[in-house]
Amino acid sequence: MKALIPAAGFGSRLRPLTFSRPKPVLPVAGQPIIAYALQHLRSVGIEDIAIVTSDATEAPLRAALADWPDVTYLRQAYMGGLGHAVAGAEEWADGDDLCVMLADNLFEHSPAGLLQAFRDGGAHAALALIEVEDPRAFGVAELDGEGASGRVRSIVEKPEQPETNLAVAGLYCFTPRIFEALRQVPVSARGELELTDAISWLIRDGAVVRGYRQPGWWKDTGRPADLLEANAWMLARQGSVQRGTVEHSLVQGNVVIEAGAQVCRSVIVGPAYIGPDAVIEDARLGPGVSVGRGAQVIGAIVRHSILEAGACVSGLSGTLSDSILGQGAQLSRQPATSYHQCLMPDASTLSIAGD
Incomplete structure (x- = not known):
């Protein structure tokens, strides 16, 4: 066959x-x-x-x-x-x-x-x-x-x-x-x-x-909602693997941290996936978050989302949830609200001055 x-x-x-x-x-x-x-x-x-x-x-x-x-x-x-x-x-x-x-x-x-x-x-x-x-x-x-x-x-x-x-x-x-x-x-x-x-x-x-x-x-x-639901399902099936560097951080549940990834002063709640060479600093991730190769999450809270390779989320005042950021998408400096939801294509940028 x-x-x-x-x-x-x-x-x-x-x-x-x-x-x-x-x-x-x-x-x-x-x-x-x-x-x-x-x-x-x-x-x-x-x-x-x-x-x-x-x-x-x-x-x-x-x-x-x-x-x-x-x-x-x-x-x-x-x-x-x-x-x-x-x-x-x-x-x-x-x-x-x-x-x-x-x-x-x-x-x-x-x-x-x-x-x-x-x-x-x-x-x-x-x-x-x-x-x-x-x-x-x-x-x-x-x-x-x-x-x-x-x-x-x-x-x-x-x-x-x-x-x-x-x-x-x-x-x-x-x-x-x-x-x-x-x-x-x-x-x-x-x-x-x-x-x-x-x-x-x-x-x-x-x-x-x-x-x-x-x-x-x-x-x-x-x-998009189907993609996020599928992501959460597949993450729930994975085990826990730590190949990258974790410093001054708390990792709970099923979390895969690939080689070259750096997690510092952060909380990761599984299921979650952190791809090779990703950087997570002063952040809270999960559950249901997939972070692609070389992506960055700095000073932000992210849950139930997909960040593709090279995407960057930084300096959010609220929680980013139910979102998909394409390759190289950049999201930063959102207003002081409690919840954000984004669907961003590849190489896009969204930067809004805070309140």
């Missing part, structure tokens, strides 16, 4: 963060989002992995994944939808089964259970399904049986009155028959080739399509 990770889009709902970089390279708990997909796929023994890119996203993806040299990059000619991204990989797949995992989806557990349901059930396709409170924003599957897996009877995209609460998550397995299905379905009203339409075609054509109730949590990191 091979694996495909579609990652050609920039992610408009995460602007301004994605004006300069695509969504899959944004960091969660110190790693690019897409790195978690790669780790999950490798954990189940899939070594042949391709990432679908575009003209605009390939360079930043290659740069962010420099530690993953054995990945293949496939160029999507235009933004033609998820089905179009999969269809373009037919020659590369070369007759093998295919696991498709979306670059911006985070799963607590690996695809092992889905792969077993796919292989043991003699399926032509298998879909990871997640129980959600409000399924109207998702593709919704009707499943035979109440067990961990069953045959999918139908998929309805964003139904007004869902028959079930089983949302189709961004994780699939296919035999090469998916490429036949993609050739049979027309583009949708929004001008895209929809993978959901191809799966529905398989069901109508009598193919075996299995649904698997994926355990644990799942997050589509489409919006």
Whole structure:
């Protein structure tokens, strides 16, 4: 089996963060989002992995994944939808089964259970399904049986009155028959080739399509709040590692302090991640804070936030919370209020005189 990770889009709902970089390279708990997909796929023994890119996203993806040299990059000619991204990989797949995992989806557990349901059930396709409170924003599957897996009877995209609460998550397995299905379905009203339409075609054509109730949590990191929630989840899973320097400071809970980082006269409350060469002075961090390589927090209180590489927060009079600062963003000298919330793109500066 091979694996495909579609990652050609920039992610408009995460602007301004994605004006300069695509969504899959944004960091969660110190790693690019897409790195978690790669780790999950490798954990189940899939070594042949391709990432679908575009003209605009390939360079930043290659740069962010420099530690993953054995990945293949496939160029999507235009933004033609998820089905179009999969269809373009037919020659590369070369007759093998295919696991498709979306670059911006985070799963607590690996695809092992889905792969077993796919292989043991003699399926032509298998879909990871997640129980959600409000399924109207998702593709919704009707499943035979109440067990961990069953045959999918139908998929309805964003139904007004869902028959079930089983949302189709961004994780699939296919035999090469998916490429036949993609050739049979027309583009949708929004001008895209929809993978959901191809799966529905398989069901109508009598193919075996299995649904698997994926355990644990799942997050589509489409919006800033989703990114922050995912960051907190992933931080909570890490252990405690201290490779950097800690002086006259208190560190509580699960905290990773990478090599070259300096923590001085500060309080760190986990879960938190402090990247290589970061500087934390006279500050209070956490919980739920991720600080990127070379970032600085000086004379500030920061909680439930992501500070990317080279970002700097200094001299705040209140608490910075629920915020994301892009690479090299600079935030300082806020007014004397108790709470601040910011979404700052790369290389931006916000400096306001205090009261």
